[in-house]
Amino acid sequence: xxxxxxxxxxxxxxxxxxxxxxxxxxxxxxxxxxxxxxxxxxxxxxxxxxxxxxxxxxxxxxxxxxxxxxxxxxxxxxxxxxxxxxxxxxxxxxxxxxxxxxxxxxxxxxxxxxxxxxxxxxxxxxxxxxxxxxxxxxxxxxxxxxxxxxxxxxxxxxxxxxxxxxxxxxxxxxxxxxxxxxxxxxxxxxxxxxxxxxxxxxxxxxxxxxxxxxxxxxxxxxxxxxxxxxxxxxxxxxxxxxxxxxxxxxxxxxxxxxxxxxxxxxxx
Amino acid sequence: xxxxxxxxxxxxxxxxxxxxxxxxxxxxxxxxxxxxxxxxxxxxxxxxxxxxxxxxxxxxxxxxxxxxxxxxxxxxxxxxxxxxxxxxxxxxxxxxxxxxxxxxxxxxxxxxxxxxxxxxxxxxxxxxxxxxxxxxxxxxxxxxxxxxxxxxxxxxxxxxxxxxxxxxxxxxxxxxxxxxxxxxxxxxxxxxxxxxxxxxxxxxxxxxxxxxxxxxxxxxxxxxxxxxxxxxxxxxxxxxxxxxxxxxxxxxxxxxxxxxxxxxxxxxxx
Numbered sequence: 001x002x003x004x005x006x007x008x009x010x011x012x013x014x015x016x017x018x019x020x021x022x023x024x025x026x027x028x029x030x031x032x033x034x035x036x037x038x039x040x041x042x043x044x045x046x047x048x049x050x051x052x053x054x055x056x057x058x059x060x061x062x063x064x065x066x067x068x069x070x071x072x073x074x075x076x077x078x079x080x081x082x083x084x085x086x087x088x089x090x091x092x093x094x095x096x097x098x099x100x101x102x103x104x105x106x107x108x109x110x111x112x113x114x115x116x117x118x119x120x121x122x123x124x125x126x127x128x129x130x131x132x133x134x135x136x137x138x139x140x141x142x143x144x145x146x147x148x149x150x151x152x153x154x155x156x157x158x159x160x161x162x163x164x165x166x167x168x169x170x171x172x173x174x175x176x177x178x179x180x181x182x183x184x185x186x187x188x189x190x191x192x193x194x195x196x197x198x199x200x201x202x203x204x205x206x207x208x209x210x211x212x213x214x215x216x217x218x219x220x221x222x223x224x225x226x227x228x229x230x231x232x233x234x235x236x237x238x239x240x241x242x243x244x245x246x247x248x249x250x251x252x253x254x255x256x257x258x259x260x261x262x263x264x265x266x267x268x
Numbered sequence: 269x270x271x272x273x274x275x276x277x278x279x280x281x282x283x284x285x286x287x288x289x290x291x292x293x294x295x296x297x298x299x300x301x302x303x304x305x306x307x308x309x310x311x312x313x314x315x316x317x318x319x320x321x322x323x324x325x326x327x328x329x330x331x332x333x334x335x336x337x338x339x340x341x342x343x344x345x346x347x348x349x350x351x352x353x354x355x356x357x358x359x360x361x362x363x364x365x366x367x368x369x370x371x372x373x374x375x376x377x378x379x380x381x382x383x384x385x386x387x388x389x390x391x392x393x394x395x396x397x398x399x400x401x402x403x404x405x406x407x408x409x410x411x412x413x414x415x416x417x418x419x420x421x422x423x424x425x426x427x428x429x430x431x432x433x434x435x436x437x438x439x440x441x442x443x444x445x446x447x448x449x450x451x452x453x454x455x456x457x458x459x460x461x462x463x464x465x466x467x468x469x470x471x472x473x474x475x476x477x478x479x480x481x482x483x484x485x486x487x488x489x490x491x492x493x494x495x496x497x498x499x500x501x502x503x504x505x506x507x508x509x510x511x512x513x514x515x516x517x518x519x520x521x522x523x524x525x526x527x528x529x530x531x532x533x534x535x536x537x538x
Binding site: 066069070071089090091094096098100102104106115116118119120163 | 413415416418419420421422423424425426429433434437438440
């Protein structure tokens with residue numbers, strides 16, 4: 001009995017959620033008074049999980065992500081990351097990859113990836129070595145001297161991912177990172193992301209509009225309602241890993257996709 | 269037969285104009301009072317080279333100081349107006365309207381305040397060049413892609429870091445465009461004010477020789493001013509090329525960039 005209690009205590013520690021959102025609500029001041037954007041969001045993401053958030057446009061997904069990143073303050077509620085509250089951006093705990101390539105056009109790919117460490121005045125050799133390792137991880141070894149405009153859309157997002165991983169944060173937030181890519185590139189990038197994820201064991205919170213992408217990538221899909229955004233459903237994706245493109249043709253894949261669609265569709 | 273490049277055509281047109289400049293007065297198509305032949309103009313320029321050099325030095329000094337004022341104050345005020353919303357809403361409409369005022373009408377006031385020496389030219393040209401620099405700096409800062417700022421904040425940038433590492437490099441292209449325009453206006457401002465009320469400078473030589481109907485010497489002064497403007501433009505282009513590698517490279521054809529980097533490893537497709 002004693003032994004069992006110890007075991008569970010140990011497990012509790014190891015299971016401190018990477019992201020823990022409690023009672024989070026957000027109201028912003030619109031032109032016609034207060035607009036409730038998010039309502040009573042509770043979300044626990046265990047370490048190492050790949051969670052995808054879907055929901056209709058304007059449901060506050062991006063707001064939620066900005067709050068997880070410490071870029072915006074919620075009206076009420078708490079956000080814990082690794083057991084500690086997030087009050088301001090902390091790239092050592094939370095890395096962010098944005099929708100459009102938010103790379104700096106005046107910096108080379110390598111300098112872009114180094115940017116977060118340059119802000120911390122890390123020694124030059126150290127950050128160069130780390131940036132080169134990250135570029136290699138995302139499959140862009142040898143492209144470090146190129147400027148963003150010399151890279152394709154997919155390559156730019158690879159650089160963004162490398163930059164998000166630069167400080168080895170346990171949590172990686174991704175705001176529709178592949179939305180601007182064409183379908184084929186998008187599929188390839190999703191697959192690449194899973195490879196990178198499996199090599200780095202990050203906790204990923206990923207926002208998308210694509211239900212196929214959601215089911216293909218996720219351990220769990222969170223379905224949000226239209227504004228004010230609430231969590232409607234949490235769907236465990238029981239597809240085995242590693243995921244393959246063939247799985248998209250399976251019944252299970254179709255049923256999961258259907259279940260998400262039903263919820264988003266029925267919301268007025 | 270291949271079509272000649274635009275550059276060749278441009279040079280040919282330039283050459284044709286120079287030939288016309290020489291030929292038209294020589295052939296008596298226009299009197300020499302209107303256009304003195306090119307060689308004659310260059311000859312008097314050579315004869316009076318000491319006078320022109322001295323005048324040019326005065327003009328250069330005035331232009332340099334006026335540009336320093338126009339660019340320095342322009343960038344500073346532009347940064348504040350562009351960066352601080354409340355000041356922008358208060359001031360930008362005023363500045364935009366002022367920009368449309370022909371400031372040259374104020375020149376008599378400047379001479380009353382600063383005399384007819386270099387100071388009034390510098391003050392006038394400085395004000396003249398200030399507006400485009402200020403307005404484009406404000407525009408450059410205001411139109412920075414918000415995503416750049418959000419990304420930098422997500423990576424933990426402090427406000428000084430945000431300014432130095434993101435806002436300044438992001439606004440350089442627009443600011444440089446403003447400097448180019450503002451610098452050119454400063455030259456105009458100096459020359460015009462020298463022509464109006466002055467006792468020295470290249471603009472003064474234009475006015476002085478015009479009153480004596482000495483056309484070759486008027487045109488000699490014009491050539492010097494043209495040269496000054498062209499040198500300024502070349503200098504700004506050179507600075508642009510040096511600082512905006514990433515932008516200019518973007519305008520270049522892609523194959524160019526590829527061949528120059530042929531030693532690259534096999535590219536990832538996505």
